[in-house]
Structure formats: C-alpha cells, structure tokens
Amino acid sequence: MTAPVPEPTLASRAPDVAFIFKKALISAVVALVLFSLMIGIRTEAGPAGQLIYWTRFGDLAAVVAAVFGGSIIVELLRLWWGPVGTIRIVPPQVASTLAVARRAIAPVLLIFTLLVPVIFYDQRYILDLGILVLTYVMLGWGLNVVVGLAGLLDLGYVAFYAVGAYSYALLATNFGLSFWVCLPLAGILAAFWGVLLGFPVLRLRGDYLAIVTLAFGEIIRLVIINWQSLTGGPNGVSGIPRPSFFGIPLTPGDDGLAARLGIEFSPTHRIVFLFYLILALALLTNWVTIRLRRLPIGRAWEALREDEVACRALGINTTTTKLTAFATGAMFGGFAGAFFATRQGFISPESFTFQESALVLAIVVLGGMGSQLGVALAALTMIGGFELFRGLDQYRMLVFGLAMVLLMIWRPRGLIGHRAPTVFLKHSQAISSDLVKEGHG
Amino acid sequence: MSGKSILTVGHLSMRFGGIVAVNDLSFDAERGKITALIGPNGAGKTTVFNCITGFYKPTSGAMRVSHDDGRDIQLERLNDFRISKLAKVARTFQNIRLFPGMTALENLMVAQHNALMRASGLTFLGLIGAPSWRSAEKRAIDLARLWLDRIGLLDRADDAAGNLPYGDQRRLEIARAMCTEPALLCLDEPAAGLNARESAGLSELLLSIRAEQGTSILLIEHDMSVVMEISDHVVVMDYGVKIAEGTPDHIRDDPKVIAAYLGVEDNEVAAVEQELGL
Numbered sequence: 186m187t188a189p190v191p192e193p194t195l196a197s198r199a200p201d202v203a204f205i206f207k208k209a210l211i212s213a214v215v216a217l218v219l220f221s222l223m224i225g226i227r228t229e230a231g232p233a234g235q236l237i238y239w240t241r242f243g244d245l246a247a248v249v250a251a252v253f254g255g256s257i258i259v260e261l262l263r264l265w266w267g268p269v270g271t272i273r274i275v276p277p278q279v280a281s282t283l284a285v286a287r288r289a290i291a292p293v294l295l296i297f298t299l300l301v302p303v304i305f306y307d308q309r310y311i312l313d314l315g316i317l318v319l320t321y322v323m324l325g326w327g328l329n330v331v332v333g334l335a336g337l338l339d340l341g342y343v344a345f346y347a348v349g350a351y352s353y354a355l356l357a358t359n360f361g362l363s364f365w366v367c368l369p370l371a372g373i374l375a376a377f378w379g380v381l382l383g384f385p386v387l388r389l390r391g392d393y394l395a396i397v398t399l400a401f402g403e404i405i406r407l408v409i410i411n412w413q414s415l416t417g418g419p420n421g422v423s424g425i426p427r428p429s430f431f432g433i434p435l436t437p438g439d440d441g442l443a444a445r446l447g448i449e450f451s452p453t454h455r456i457v458f459l460f461y462l463i464l465a466l467a468l469l470t471n472w473v474t475i476r477l478r479r480l481p482i483g484r485a486w487e488a489l490r491e492d493e494v495a496c497r498a499l500g501i502n503t504t505t506t507k508l509t510a511f512a513t514g515a516m517f518g519g520f521a522g523a524f525f526a527t528r529q530g531f532i533s534p535e536s537f538t539f540q541e542s543a544l545v546l547a548i549v550v551l552g553g554m555g556s557q558l559g560v561a562l563a564a565l566t567m568i569g570g571f572e573l574f575r576g577l578d579q580y581r582m583l584v585f586g587l588a589m590v591l592l593m594i595w596r597p598r599g600l601i602g603h604r605a606p607t608v609f610l611k612h613s614q615a616i617s618s619d620l621v622k623e624g625h626g
Numbered sequence: 627m628s629g630k631s632i633l634t635v636g637h638l639s640m641r642f643g644g645i646v647a648v649n650d651l652s653f654d655a656e657r658g659k660i661t662a663l664i665g666p667n668g669a670g671k672t673t674v675f676n677c678i679t680g681f682y683k684p685t686s687g688a689m690r691v692s693h694d695d696g697r698d699i700q701l702e703r704l705n706d707f708r709i710s711k712l713a714k715v716a717r718t719f720q721n722i723r724l725f726p727g728m729t730a731l732e733n734l735m736v737a738q739h740n741a742l743m744r745a746s747g748l749t750f751l752g753l754i755g756a757p758s759w760r761s762a763e764k765r766a767i768d769l770a771r772l773w774l775d776r777i778g779l780l781d782r783a784d785d786a787a788g789n790l791p792y793g794d795q796r797r798l799e800i801a802r803a804m805c806t807e808p809a810l811l812c813l814d815e816p817a818a819g820l821n822a823r824e825s826a827g828l829s830e831l832l833l834s835i836r837a838e839q840g841t842s843i844l845l846i847e848h849d850m851s852v853v854m855e856i857s858d859h860v861v862v863m864d865y866g867v868k869i870a871e872g873t874p875d876h877i878r879d880d881p882k883v884i885a886a887y888l889g890v891e892d893n894e895v896a897a898v899e900q901e902l903g904l
Contacts, residue, residue: 480742
C-alpha cells in the first residue's frame with residue numbers, strides 16, 4: 186500500500202542547528218520560570234516563627250542547564266530516529282522472521298503456561314503470581330467482550346466479580362454446595378446482574394455510560410458492606426470450602442487425592458490444581474469468545490461498536506445485542522469471582538473496590554481493544570511488571586505509571602493494535618487500528 | 627389488499643418544535659418500480675426517509691408497506707430495527723455508514739444477522755458447531771460473494787470497508803442493504819460524490835436490482851442524470867410539501883419544479899426560461 190520511501194538524503198538528515206537551539210532555549214526558559222520559585226528560593230520558618238529564606242541559584246542554574254542539554258539530546262535522537270521510521274529500516278528477512286515470531290507468540294505462551302507448575306514446582310511465589318496473572322487474564326478476556334468487542338465502556342466490572350465470589354461463598358457456606366455446582370450458578374447470577382445493569386444503561390453512551398457503570402460497581406460493594414445479615418458486612422465471609430478434585434478433597438487425610446494416588450501429600454498439590462483450574466477457566470473464556478466472534482451475535486457486537494445507527498437500519502436488535510454483551514462479560518467475571526473465593530478461602534468487600542475495575546479496564550485497553558492475545562500480554566505486563574518493581578518500594582507506583590505512559594505513547598491502540606477479520610474468502614488480513622472504531626459507549 | 631403500491635404514504639407530517647419539515651405529504655411507490663424523491667436542499671426529503679425507515683416518529687400520518695403475500699404493515703407503529711426486520715425495508719445513508727473496521731465480506735455478513743441468528747439457534751447451535759449452522763453460514767457467505775461479485779468487489783472482499791475507494795463504499799452499502807433481502811430499498815443520495823462513470827455504473831446496478839431481484843426502490847437523488855435515466859416515477863418536494871409528481875419527462879417540463887429549483891415565482895418562470903434559453 187505505502188509507496189517506497191526514497192532514502193533520506195544527507196542534507197535532510199543534517200541537524201538544523203538554529204532550530205534545535207531555539208527549541209532548547211524555549212525549554213530552558215520554561216524550566217527557569219517553573220523552577221525559579223520551587224528550587225531557586227528556599228523558605229523555612231525561623232526559630233521565632235518568622236520567615237527565613239535563602240537562594241539556591243546554583244541548583245537552579247544546574248537544572249536549567251540540564252533541561253537545555255536534555256532538549257538538544259532529545260532533538261538529536263529524534264533526528265536520528267524519527268524521519269527514517271523503524272519499520273522501513275528493518276530488512277525484509279528480519280521482518281518476515283518477526284512475523285513468524287508474532288504468530289508463534291500465542292502457542293509458545295500457552296505451552297510455557299502449561300509447563301509453569303512443572304518448572305517452578307518448588308517456587309510457591311511464582312505459582313501464586315501465575316494464578317494471580319491468570320485470574321486477571323480471565324477478567325480481561327471477560328471485560329474484552331463488553332469493552333473490546335461491543336465498545337461499551339464498563340467501569341464497574343468488579344461488581345460481577347464480586348457477585349460471582351459472594352454467590353459461591355454464600356452458597357457453599359450456607360447450603361454446602363460444591364464448587365462445581367456453584368461455578369455455573371455464580372456465572373448465571375453474575376449474568377443476571379449483567380442484564381440488570383444493562384437495562385438502565387441501554388440509552389446511555391460514552392461518558393454517561395461509564396459513570397452509571399461506575400456507580401453500579403459501587404452500589405454492589407456498598408450493598409455487600411451494609412447487608413450484614415447476609416454477607417457479614419465488612420467482616421466478609423470466611424471458611425469458604427477449598428475446591429475438590431471433582432469430589433476428591435486435596436487434603437492430607439486418607440481419602441485425599443495424595444493418599445489415593447499413593448504419593449506423599451504436599452500443600453503444593455492444591456496450588457498446582459488451582460493453577461490449572463484458573464488456566465482451564467481462562468481458556469474456556471478465550472475459546473467461547475473466539476467462537477462467539479465468528480457467530481452472528483459476535484459480529485453484531487463488533488458492528489455495534491462500529492456504527493449503532495447502521496446496525497438498526499440492518500434490522501439488528503441493539504437492545505438484546507447490548508444486553509447479551511453485558512451478560513456474557515458478566516458471566517465470565519462471575520466465574521472468575523467464584524474461583525477467587527475458593528482460592529482465598531475468605532472474601533470481604535475490600536477485594537472489590539473500583540481499583541480492581543480500573544486495573545482490568547487498563548489491561549483491556551493496554552492489550553489492544555478486542556485482541557485476545559493482547560489482553561493476555563497486557564495482564565502479564567501489568568500484574569507481572571508490578572511485581573517486578575517490588576524492589577523499588579515507594580517509587581513502585583511512580584515507575585509503573587511512567588512505564589504505562591511510555592507504553593501508551595509507543596502503542597496508542599494497545600499492544601496488539603490490529604483487528605483480525607472473523608471470516609474471509611481468500612486470505613485473512615489484519616485490519617489496521619486506524620479504521621477500527623472504539624465504540625461510543 | 628396487495629395492490630400495485632408497495633409503499634403508501636398518507637398525510638405524513640413531521641414537526642420539529644415550530645419547524646414543519648414535512649407537511650401533509652402523500653405519495654405511492656409502485657411495486658417493482660423505481661420511485662425518485664427529489665427537491666431542492668432542505669425540502670424535507672431525508673426527513674421523509676427517516677420517518678419511513680423508523681429513525682423518526684412522524685407527528686401525524688400513515689405509512690403502509692404492502693407485501694407480495696398480502697401482509698400490510700403500518701410502518702409508523704414499528705420502531706427502528708423492526709422496520710428492517712419485519713417490514714423488509716432497507717436503507718442506505720447520505721453519508722456512508724459502513725462498518726469501516728470490518729471487511730467488505732463481514733459487512734455483508736452482519737446484514738444477514740437475523741437470518742443467521744435463527745440458523746445459529748440463537749447462538750447455542752452455532753457455539754457447538756452444529757451442521758445446520760455450518761451450512762447456513764456457508765450459504766450466507768455465498769450470498770455475500772454473489773453481491774460482492776455484482777458490485778465488482780470480489781477481489782477486495784477481505785479488505786477493510788474503510789479502506790475502499792468512495793465509489794466502492796457507496797456500492798458496498800447498497801449491497802449490504804440488499805443482503806437483508808428487502809422488499810423496498812430506500813437509497814439516500816446514492817450518487818452523491820460519484821463521478822460520471824461511477825454514476826452510470828450505479829444506474830446500471832439499480833436497474834439490475836429492479837430487474838433481477840424485483841426489489842422496489844425509493845431513492846433521493848440530486849444527480850438528475852441518474853434520476854431521469856432510471857426512475858419510473860418522480861415525486862418532487864419543496865418546503866415539506868409535494869409540488870409535483872409523474873414520469874421523469876412530465877417532471878422535466880413542470881413549471882413548478884423549475885421554479886422550485888431556480889427559486890423564482892411561478893409567473894416568472896417563462897421569463898427565466900427564456901433567459902436561460904430553455
């Protein structure tokens with residue numbers, strides 16, 4: 186499509202000295218104005234309460250000089266990098282290798298994930314982290330149906346996570362139902378609440394939709410806190426039964442799985458089982474979503490994201506289409522919630538704050554809206570990266586935030602910024618994110 | 627009462643606050659014919675379209691679609707998506723409304739949503755990959771392929787709709803509307819922005835749709851070469867009222883129509899015509 190770009194001539198690459206100096210000078214002046222009071226003058230209360238101050242013009246000069254020098258370096262870097270463009274200077278062989286590598290990412294990642302409990306059997310920390318990452322992968326995939334495919338901005342996704350968790354916790358502790366009975370029930374209940382949320386927000390778009398979903402998430406949390414007789418309020422629900430291996434408990438006793446298999450009991454068995462359980466649930470989410478995308482309902486979701494008016498003109502019932510998107514996303518959130526409850530053994534409203542909704546939404550946006558692989562990579566980056574910076578203590582959030590900002594500048598439409606068609610005649614070619622709409626809410 | 631008319635609009639009025647966009651408009655669109663709705667800018671043509679296709683609720687009046695099988699459907703009683711689903715009235719838009727991030731083929735697949743939803747057993751049969759669903763999907767792809775072939779876009783089936791040239795997007799939107807298998811196709815300025823060659827191609831496409839599918843067509847158009855060439859019946863509107871109707875030849879010579887387009891009083895038309903050498 187793009188015409189071959191002529192090799193940049195030397196003249197066009199030569200740095201424009203006057204321009205760079207002008208830019209650096211402007212930056213330096215801005216820095217001088219900004220920092221003159223912040224750094225240049227230091228004030229303090231004296232021993233008698235009077236104001237004492239002294240000047241630090243040396244520091245100020247150093248900062249301004251650093252900005253001046255830094256601006257020149259940035260401009261030079263931009264000259265060196267900018268006009269050429271990284272894509273065009275990559276030789277074709279490398280590009281094709283990269284394309285193969287890109288196709289191989291998903292299978293390699295899946296195989297590695299399957300082997301994680303084998304490789305890191307002795308490292309409880311890694312296994313726990315893996316379970317956490319997979320939980321967020323599943324939540325991301327669930328929310329991806331609503332936000333990525335249907336283009337409905339949902340800031341209250343944690344509500345369905347909470348509904349799923351409390352459904353399992355309450356059904357298991359009050360009625361003694363097993364995890365495998367409660368899992369579908371938790372999904373159904375969450376989907377039911379998804380439809381309930383869907384109705385009032387059908388007419389809303391964009392910011393208004395986001396605010397109502399945000400409020401919905403808070404309402405669920407506040408109801409859980411205040412309905413003490415049912416949910417235990419802020420104390421939460423404790424003593425939630427651990428999952429069994431299809432009826433066989435993972436306990437050290439005689440009827441436990443270890444005893445039946447004739448191997449020595451280890452608490453790691455349960456962790457490994459939980460790991461594979463959430464992996465299976467996440468893969469189920471992925472499989473169903475991929476299937477749905479190729480069915481009329483999935484295409485209608487994407488069409489809704491692209492143009493709602495055109496959908497109505499084609500006879501698509503936008504009401505039920507939106508509701509099914511909410512319900513499907515909520516159902517997966519409910520499954521993840523039930524898993525969360527059985528893994529923790531204890532849940533309280535503190536686990537279901539807005540922060541969680543924001544995190545899951547960030548995963549979907551960072552991953553590239555609508556892309557399954559992107560969401561998985563984003564969950565790994567967000568949750569894993571956050572753990573990676575643990576050594577930075579109080580600067581962790583700062584560094585993490587900066588990394589996110591840089592990532593979004595580099596990839597404004599997410600890690601995987603293109604859309605794969607759901608059906609093709611001759612060959613499937615990815616659609617550039619420039620064309621794909623983000624939805625209007 | 628399945629008469630000759632597929633669409634009967636009776637005493638249609640649409641007010642937006644104090645503005646009367648359409649005032650007591652009545653006209654018929656005949657079955658298997660091409661009816662054109664023309665008029666100067668701001669005459670209320672698109673408002674009429676939006677009323678017929680359910681995007682506006684008319685202030686008063688009745689619109690009836692009479693199907694081949696004798697079913698009569700009052701359009702003013704249906705809302706948005708049901709017009710297309712039940713009354714089989716499809717439309718295109720003045721400013722193209724394709725799904726730009728989906729391929730040309732996907733656009734045509736979305737248009738077959740209702741038929742495919744039934745075939746996929748409301749998704750459940752499709753989810754388990756039932757054979758009946760697979761064959762239905764194959765048929766849907768074949769129908770889309772047929773239409774892509776007819777509009778000459780078979781080679782670009784897997785390209786994003788937003789990447790297609792403007793003229794191709796116009797034709798794709800018509801093909802998408804046809805994939806809903808409508809009885810009445812409403813086109814809002816299909817030739818807008820097309821060059822002479824593309825307009826001629828469009829006329830050919832519309833004539834072939836009328837001939838092969840037997841679909842009745844109602845179109846708004848400013849391109850008089852298209853209107854005069856393909857229309858069987860022309861309705862002229864100005865300031866929300868019908869000022870003339872008849873065959874293209876009849877309309878061409880109607881002093882009221884000329885006055886509306888040139889913006890002069892009826893009694894000055896002769897003078898103006900003389901000036902222009904008509």
